[in-house]
Amino acid sequence: MKTMIGVIGGSGLYEIEGLEGAKWQTVETPWGPPSDDVLTGTLNGVKMAFLPRHGRGHVQSPTSINYRANIDALKRLGVTDVFSVSACGSFREEMAPGDFVIVDQFIDRTFAREKSFFGPGCVAHVSVAHPTCPRLGAAARAAAEAAGVTVHDGGTYLAMEGPQFSTLAESKLYREVWGCDVIGMTNMPEAKLAREAELCYASVAMITDYDSWHPDHGEVEITEIIATLMGNADKARDMVARLPALLGPEREDCPHGCDKALEYAILTQPPARNETLVAKLDAVAGRVLNR
Template identity: 45%
Template sequence: MAARGGHGMIGLIGGSGIYEALDLDDARDEHIGTPFGSPSSPITIGELDGEEVAFLARHGLDHQHAPSEVPYRANLYALKDLGAERVLSTNAVGSLREDLPPQSLVVPDQIFDRTRHRQSTFFDERMVVHMGFAEPYCPHMSEHLVEAADDVLDDGAHAGGTYVCIEGPQFSTKAESEFYRAQGWDMVGMTTVPEAKLAREAELCYATLAGVTDYDVWKDDSEVSLEEVLENAAVNEDNINEVVREAIETMPDERACDCEHALDGTINTASEAIPDEVREGVDLFIGEYLD
């Protein structure tokens, strides 16, 4: 793997079971305001082996934000505003495959969106941005996560797979779980959307490391429960943190992808037609494209 270097800040979004940052040097908490409200939690900023890291707890420090109520836009805006260029996220998921048992780690490469009530863009109805999203996760970052897992864990992490994102907070019905399996999807969760979409609009490299906590409800001898999810999330936490630490410490200097130019050619509204108040709220993202 490539050696670490002088790249920008790395954002880390902790999912269920991961509410505290890695052991960072010179850590401090920042309370960031954004045009989209406050992030889920204070953002802990510090250094890991010389790399600047910004950690945010997706559901809040007390897990007070349900999946559909997470302030995703504020979270991604805050990380971008702080100077993050790449974001690693962690997610708890249910497995839709026999060979992805609880306590496995997966780095998905595709998403199927079944959410219905979430704001999935920074841009409102007065500004149209058509963002390419065929490859929802940064392939370079995803590959790096898989390599990091292979380096530090005996079983590594499964590479690739489709993450079907449901609204929640309820778990699936049996009919839904069986439908997802019939489509050939690999895991089910509640939080990668709209996070991945917003990261792309913010021109951030974004990848996720998912920890399997259960078999959803398709398996005859397994009925998903909060108790099971929390128990397996706690077991996954150590492995996830070990992989994330390795990924950060060995992060390549260069962004070998197109994520940092994702907005180029996507803005379909004439610059002069964008109201000042709209432009002000998203100038962090689009300023260079409209000037």
Template identity: 55%
Template structure:
């Protein structure tokens, strides 16, 4: 039976996982450098987890300086079969109040200063991203959250902004007009890179605030975010406990979305034209097709 090895990327407020068995720490390097922090491996309900705090120990890395490529490559090298992102976010909808959990299914990427791809000059690839998250993993996470009594919304569009500043009122109003549901600073290019690494990816966006679009109440600030974050983090840990208990009894099969084989038709550069040095670097995330 194929077993799950679930990579967990912890966002703001989630810097460690409690209750793991057989805990060990691994310092790793990738062709794209070191990840945000050493990986923590352990088991929860018999399921292997590989935990990585996105912002590093003590939240020392701002959003645009996160080594996204190294983080995804490190989880791929660690043998992860799937990645679950857990992130704080702002709400752009009255019906998604602080404390709500949104299982993101779409993204609009407004980041501008980040490396978005493992591929590039010397070996070019264009992966499909119409459905940027793994529907199966997102549904399993939503099931677990609902079973724990958490307020869960299945599906929602995440607006990824550059940061590190919060939105202006005009920006927040514009994103609402676009039909966005939540806003955050870290899920892109993370989701793009996971797809290139052929890793099924899902995101739990935990609402901490209403951004700054509402006429009533104060605009978002760090103090208001931290006030909600502690409760959200406790809920996320309960969700993970319930999710891993389910995965322990569920044989791991390939994603129905075909994510693990998406590079079969994505690499456009023929073998004879590929830069050997680039190919060697790419082997850490794409050895199956290289």
């Protein structure tokens, strides 16, 4: 199998020098339109696909993003490995603005989003005990370190609904009681859907602020977040540009089983399956539904 790297993040990540055959593609999905067209190309012999999570011009809120369409579109294009790059707040003094965190756990506090491709007529349960792929996490860490970034290996991401930032009480709860490390609004249900689609998934949190818990930081200021995020843009592009060389053009099966997540997950027996829903699952679950 050939490697195809998918990157979900801000539009600035896609301005990578050396991307050959770059073109924007419109991808239709049975779940509706994704956030934007997908920029595809080849970098160092490896196919790439870039999807602006909020759409070019930042037109989608964290809640209005069509996460199912985004993941389906990448799977439909042939993506095998997904890297999520997103701005996050930090609950840890040592995880400072400008640092990157390779996330390996989540607490999902979102409540207004479609969180599964499956449902009545085709029921499936996948494991998200370990919601990110260690192989991709190691590649992201190596690429970020080579780009000169201070990287923290491992961290728990609190996914909040938004679009407002946390209250002080919430920030203290997530930090002091729940032991979370970073907070963001977009990696859930993205990570869960990637697992259902049998895509390896890694999450890179770019720290922009200390949320509202920090006594010397005060309330989150959007102007400060944007300034820090813009300062990280070059390093983020550098990190992404190094990924093809680390993963290579030829892809073996995932040693952690991410690409076989549906092997025993679908419980609805074939005669009882809803044909309309099964048809919508052609890209996501075709490997197991069509055999």
